[in-house]
Amino acid sequence: MKLKQLEGLLGDLQQFSNPKVELEQYPTGPHIASRMLFTAENSYGDITDKVVADFGCGCGTLSAAASLLDAACVIGFDIDPQSLETATLNAEELEVEIDFVQCDVTKLELEGQIVDTVVMNPPFGTRKKGADMEFLSAAMKVASQAVYSLHKTSTREHIKRAALRDFNAKSAEVICELRYDLPKLYKFHKRKEVDIAVDLWRFEPRQN
Amino acid sequence: MRLIMHNMLTCNIKGVINKSPLRIEAEKVIKKEVDFNPDFLRHMLAKIEWKALVDGARSMGYTELPVHAPGIESDEPFLRKFHHALLELNLEEGSLVCQESGRKFPVNKGVPNMLLHEKEV
Numbered sequence: 001m002k003l004k005q006l007e008g009l010l011g012d013l014q015q016f017s018n019p020k021v022e023l024e025q026y027p028t029g030p031h032i033a034s035r036m037l038f039t040a041e042n043s044y045g046d047i048t049d050k051v052v053a054d055f056g057c058g059c060g061t062l063s064a065a066a067s068l069l070d071a072a073c074v075i076g077f078d079i080d081p082q083s084l085e086t087a088t089l090n091a092e093e094l095e096v097e098i099d100f101v102q103c104d105v106t107k108l109e110l111e112g113q114i115v116d117t118v119v120m121n122p123p124f125g126t127r128k129k130g131a132d133m134e135f136l137s138a139a140m141k142v143a144s145q146a147v148y149s150l151h152k153t154s155t156r157e158h159i160k161r162a163a164l165r166d167f168n169a170k171s172a173e174v175i176c177e178l179r180y181d182l183p184k185l186y187k188f189h190k191r192k193e194v195d196i197a198v199d200l201w202r203f204e205p206r207q208n
Numbered sequence: 209m210r211l212i213m214h215n216m217l218t219c220n221i222k223g224v225i226n227k228s229p230l231r232i233e234a235e236k237v238i239k240k241e242v243d244f245n246p247d248f249l250r251h252m253l254a255k256i257e258w259k260a261l262v263d264g265a266r267s268m269g270y271t272e273l274p275v276h277a278p279g280i281e282s283d284e285p286f287l288r289k290f291h292h293a294l295l296e297l298n299l300e301e302g303s304l305v306c307q308e309s310g311r312k313f314p315v316n317k318g319v320p321n322m323l324l325h326e327k328e329v
Binding site: 049051072073075079081084085088097099100101102103104107108109110111112113114115 | 209210212213215216217218220227228229240242245247248252255256257295317318319320321322323324329
């Protein structure tokens, strides 16, 4: 599948109808989502024929991208039942198989080494302080091969240090810097849209 | 919920030691065909908790899996059964039950709800 085609399909997905600000629910746009997963597969072989988990899947954009790039199995995890309903509808629309689990990712304990790759657009920690680090910690415990995650560029040094020192990372690399366009979603947003500098990270866990 | 996912789920209630596998109480199971990928299946064979898969499949009405996974050679008839159990059985409605605490995690429209109550964390 070509990048443009992937981006087009992801652009048709339904997004949050009533986003919950306390969960930092922001859609992962098709531009970022397609590039993230396309790179994960084309540069690193981490998606096709792999078991992929999407932490904080929301409406399932990253999960859908993984499925469209022929992951062997995709599982989306989220705490919010409404998002999971939308994600289920999106999967049906695209005619892809995605399993979903309702849970608190930061309290998740998974058995075994079944998950190869975790992909995620986690909360940045603007509402619940430290949420970004909790998601990263959880992902590093679950992935046996790689974690792909988006974090604000302003947190770059902090993330690298934490990943290598505390979260069992063998490597922590910023693959590229992206601009995340956030439309005015919530009443407290003053500007019509903002764009935030985010890093796309790839972390490799140490083998257990 | 498919058995590939069930194989990794645990009960993370504070104090529970025997966290997995969760027993399945199936109310509605549907079968959805998935493309057969023998390389992927061989790769998964080493990672799957076999007894949990066999018991899970039985709870969903599928009894064809052998009690023990084959040693070195896994031939096509076996892989087809493994494929069916792991990827094609979908629990739409039912519960996942913690063997130690008895806590039931409901499964609705195929989605298990693993959220804990405040006291359980």
